[in-house]
Structure formats: C-alpha cells, structure tokens
Amino acid sequence: MEKKRSTFTGKVGFVLAAAGSAVGLGNIWRFPYLAAKYGGGIFLLVYILLAVTFGFSLMVAEIALGRKTRLSAIGAFSSLSRRFSFLGYLASAVPVIILPYYCVIGGWVMKYLAGFVTGSSAAMAGDAYFNTYIGGTWEPVGWFLLFMGITAVIVLLGVEKGIEKVSKFMMPVLIVLILGIAVYTICTMDGALDGVVYYLRPDFSKFSVMTVVAAMGQMFYSMSLSMGIMITFGSYMKRDIRVEKSAKQIELFDTGVAFLAGLMIIPAVFAFSGGDEAALGQGPGLMFVTLPKIFASMPAGGIIGAAFFLMVLFAALTSAISLMETIVSIFLDKLAMTRKAACLLVFGICTALGLLSCLGYSVWSGVRIIGMQILDLFDFLSNSVCMPLVAFATCLFVGYVIKPQTLIAEIEKSGPFREKRLFCVMVKYVAPVFTLLILLSSVLDVLGIVKI
Ligand code: PFF
Numbered sequence: 473m474e475k476k477r478s479t480f481t482g483k484v485g486f487v488l489a490a491a492g493s494a495v496g497l498g499n500i501w502r503f504p505y506l507a508a509k510y511g512g513g514i515f516l517l518v519y520i521l522l523a524v525t526f527g528f529s530l531m532v533a534e535i536a537l538g539r540k541t542r543l544s545a546i547g548a549f550s551s552l553s554r555r556f557s558f559l560g561y562l563a564s565a566v567p568v569i570i571l572p573y574y575c576v577i578g579g580w581v582m583k584y585l586a587g588f589v590t591g592s593s594a595a596m597a598g599d600a601y602f603n604t605y606i607g608g609t610w611e612p613v614g615w616f617l618l619f620m621g622i623t624a625v626i627v628l629l630g631v632e633k634g635i636e637k638v639s640k641f642m643m644p645v646l647i648v649l650i651l652g653i654a655v656y657t658i659c660t661m662d663g664a665l666d667g668v669v670y671y672l673r674p675d676f677s678k679f680s681v682m683t684v685v686a687a688m689g690q691m692f693y694s695m696s697l698s699m700g701i702m703i704t705f706g707s708y709m710k711r712d713i714r715v716e717k718s719a720k721q722i723e724l725f726d727t728g729v730a731f732l733a734g735l736m737i738i739p740a741v742f743a744f745s746g747g748d749e750a751a752l753g754q755g756p757g758l759m760f761v762t763l764p765k766i767f768a769s770m771p772a773g774g775i776i777g778a779a780f781f782l783m784v785l786f787a788a789l790t791s792a793i794s795l796m797e798t799i800v801s802i803f804l805d806k807l808a809m810t811r812k813a814a815c816l817l818v819f820g821i822c823t824a825l826g827l828l829s830c831l832g833y834s835v836w837s838g839v840r841i842i843g844m845q846i847l848d849l850f851d852f853l854s855n856s857v858c859m860p861l862v863a864f865a866t867c868l869f870v871g872y873v874i875k876p877q878t879l880i881a882e883i884e885k886s887g888p889f890r891e892k893r894l895f896c897v898m899v900k901y902v903a904p905v906f907t908l909l910i911l912l913s914s915v916l917d918v919l920g921i922v923k924i
Contacts, residue, residue, distance in 0.1 A: 486713055487721045490696075490705045492636055494726045495643065496791030497577050498694040500650075500784055503730035504737035505758040510686050511678030512670040512738065516731070518679075519687040523727055526906070527691045528891070529898035530863055531702055531719040533870050536879040538706025539715065544801065545700030548707070549869065556869050563862045564802050566699035569854040571795045571818075572826035573847050575623065578788045579615030579830075580606070580760060581781055588767070588778035597768035602760045606833040613830050620822055623792045627800055628815040632793050639786045646783035647729065653780070654736040657743060657766055667742030671734055685914045688907075689855030695726055696791075698859040698866070701798060715883045716890060740766050756847065796822075825850070842918045856914040864907040871900035 507515045541548040546560030583605065587596050595601060606612050626635055658664045692698045709715075740762045745751035754761065763780070767773035796818060803814040832839060832846030841849050870876060876896045883889045 493794040499730040513674035534702035535706035538703035540882040563700035573829040575620040578619035585781035593774040596764040609834040661743035664739035664743040667739030692859040698862040860911040
C-alpha cells in the first residue's frame with residue numbers, strides 16, 4: 473500500500489524548512505566554542521573547505537536518497553539494499569543521542585532568558601555565575617525538563633507549523649542582532665580586534681588532526697547530516713526543485729550564521745581575557761560566560777540580552793522539534809503505538825539520558841568517562857564516532873552499492889547537476905578514506921593509544 477507523501481510547497485518552503493532545522497544551537501553555541509578552542513582562523517578555513525566539498529556531497533546524496541525513495545532513513549536504505557538496512561538504524565540512533573543533551577543546553581538558554589527578563593543581567597556577567605549555576609543540582613534539571621517538555625508538547629500537538637512561522641520572523645532578527653553585537657564589540661572594546669585577527673587569519677602552526685576531527689563533527693552536527701534528517705527532508709521534496717541548488721543554499725545559510733556567531737563571540741573573549749588559552753579553550757560554557765559580559769557593558773544591555781536569548785531559544789526549539797519529530801516518527805513507523813505513546817516514550821528516554829548530562833556538572837561532576845564529562849561524552853559519541861561512521865557507510869553505499877549514477881539521475885530530473893564530478897570523486901574516493909581516518913584518529917586519541 474503506497475501512502476501519499478506530503479510535499480513542501482515550492483523551493484523556498486523546502487530550503488527554509490531544512491535551514492530551520494539546520495540553524496540552531498550548533499551554529500550559535502557550538503561553532504564559536506570549537507573555533508575558539510581549535511585555533512580560530514585555521515578551524516574556520518578547514519570548516520569551510522570541508523563544507524564546500526564533503527558536506528556538499530553528503531547533503532546532496534542524502535536529499536537525493538530521500539527524494540528517490542520517498543522514505544525516511546530506515547526505509548530508504550533498506551529499500552535499496554537489504555544488506556544496508558543497519559545504516560538506517562545507525563543514522564536514526566544519532567538524534568537519540570543528541571536530543572537529550574540538546575535540551576540541556578536549551579534549558580541553559582531559557583535560564584539566561586529568564587535572568588535577563590527578571591533584571592539579573594549584572595549577576596550573570598560575573599565570572600563564576602555559569603559554573604555555579606550548572607553545578608547547582610536541581611535548577612538546571614528543571615530548566616532542562618521545561619525545555620524538553622515544551623518541545624514534546626509541540627510535537628505531540630503537531631503545532632510545529634506555528635513555531636516555524638514565528639521562527640521565520642525571528643531568524644532574520646537574530647542575524648541582525650548577532651551582527652550588531654559583533655560590530656559593537658569590535659568597535660568599542662579594547663583587544664577585540666586581536667580576536668578578529670585570531671578568528672580570520674589562519675595560523676598553520678595551530679593545525680592538528682584534532683582541528684579536522686572537530687571541524688568535521690561540527691559540520692555534520694550543524695548541517696544535520698549523517699543522522700537521517702536530510703533524507704527525511706528529501707523525501708518530502710518535489711521533483712521539480714533543484715537538489716544541488718537547495719543544498720548550496722542551506723549550506724550557505726547555515727555556515728553564514730555560524731560564521732557570524734563566531735565573529736560575535738571570539739573578539740569578545742579576547743576583549744575580556746586578552747586571548748588567554750584557558751578562556752579560549754573553555755568549551756561548552758563559552759557563549760554563556762562571554763555574552764552576559766558584553767550585554768553588561770552595553771547601553772540597554774538587559775533588553776538586548778533578553779531579545780537575543782529569546783531568538784536563540786526559538787532557533788533551538790525549531791531544531792529540537794525536528795530532532796524529536798524524527799525520533800517519534802521512527803517509533804511510529806517501527807512499533808505499533810499511538811503518537812501520544814511514542815511522544816511519552818521519547819520523553820522518558822530523553823529525560824533519563826538528559827539527566828545524566830545535567831547531573832554530570834553537579835552530583836557527578838567528578839565522573840570522567842574516557843577522560844570526558846558526561847555531556848561531552850554524548851557529544852563526542854554522536855559527532856566524532858556515530859556521524860563519521862554513518863558518513864563513511866553512506867559513501868560506500870552510494871559509491872559502490874547503488875552507484876553515484878543512480879543519484880545523479882535522480883538529481884538531473886530537476887535540472888543539470890554542475891558539480892557531478894566533484895560529487896563522484898568525493899563519495900567514491902576522498903570521503904570514505906577521509907572519514908575512516910578521522911574516525912580512527914579520534915577514537916585512538918581518546919583511548920590514549922595515539923596522541924594527535
Ligand atoms: N543542526 C542543528 C544545530 O546546528 O543546532 C542540530 C540538529 C537539529 C541536528 C535538528 C539534527 C536535527 F534534526
């Protein structure tokens with residue numbers, strides 16, 4: 473029995489929906505802290521090179537796979553080759569790892585929004601505020617549950633469209649705000665220009681294999697690749713919309729927002745710390761420590777801070793919704809259950825996993841697994857292990873099982889495919905070797921077997 477699949481109306485609808493899922497905390501929270509940690513300009517350069525070659529090819533492949541089969545990840549792979557059914561399951565496991573800790577960070581955003589709204593902006597600019605907050609057992613848990621609860625209610629009621637409408641308006645405002653904050657910081661704060669140089673000038677002495685590992689993981693995460701999402705989006709795409717052009721637009725948009733977020737945060741880190749290694753390498757807390765300081769120094773900073781965190785909250789919500797929707801629809805497809813039961817189940821699983829991440833900063837702050845804090849471990853597992861593995865297997869699948877020509881034919885149904893050669897070379901040769909090397913080196917590195 474073939475169910476009729478609903479499709480996006482028009483080109484803009486597809487690109488905007490995919491971009492709404494892609495642009496989220498990955499761009500605003502994760503990209504800047506990785507860029508700060510892994511050498512600034514060199515990270516940016518590696519990221520862009522990866523995005524236009526590898527990211528582009530993978531995005532095109534995933535969208536085309538979805539559009540060809542009209543199925544989500546599990547169905548798409550198994551309908552083309554039984555032997556590769558496992559790949560659909562592996563890709564689908566990634567959102568289950570990401571969503572819980574995504575909601576933990578979403579909770580941090582809500583807490584900061586509430587702080588700005590209630591006039592605590594001065595306190596939040598204090599050095600120890602963030603660490604004290606995440607170390608305070610139950611409050612972060614409460615915000616995490618609230619963020620996830622809102623996401624679950626939206627998914628349960630199926631009212632995503634309303635949120636997406638609001639966020640279409642919020643997104644341009646967010647971009648203007650990010651730009652404004654960047655310009656303000658660079659023009660008014662001593663030392664910020666050094667940060668701009670650090671961010672924009674590649675320093676090759678800072679290059680290491682870890683730069684590539686981190687940039688690649690970030691690219692998957694940010695563009696929602698290697699987790700079945702783009703396959704699902706492709707399955708809703710009409711045949712007259714150009715896959716190649718859409719992929720380029722989504723990439724440009726996603727990378728553009730990440731680039732601006734880096735320009736907002738990295739110069740500020742320099743202004744406040746003079747580019748101190750410890751401040752640059754501070755990791756997940758970077759945005760939450762640096763931004764309140766900028767807002768505290770601005771006229772009307774409290775209002776701007778509140779507006780900023782509100783926009784970030786919407787960007788985070790649209791991404792969390794698409795993550796949760798993906799997991800719910802997998803359960804609905806595979807297990808005979810109602811939507812309500814599926815939402816409850818996902819909520820339960822994510823609460824358990826999210827609690828681990830949350831309490832990893834308080835009750836279990838001493839716990840280190842392969843040298844990592846719990847949230848970092850989930851992040852590492854999804855971005856540096858599962859996604860490269862999925863990308864590697866997807867390339868083998870496209871390159872050698874169904875053959876690139878199958879997808880090229882699908883893509884050419886809607887017009888010429890200009891980067892056909894790049895696509896073939898990437899999926900057949902470069903990307904598989906590359907992902908495998910990256911995967912091995914990151915795993916060997918954390919296990920302490922090889923130091924890279
Ligand atoms: N790409 C999102 C971000 O950068 O925040 C994260 C994400 C959202 C991944 C939705 C997957 C997804 F389905």
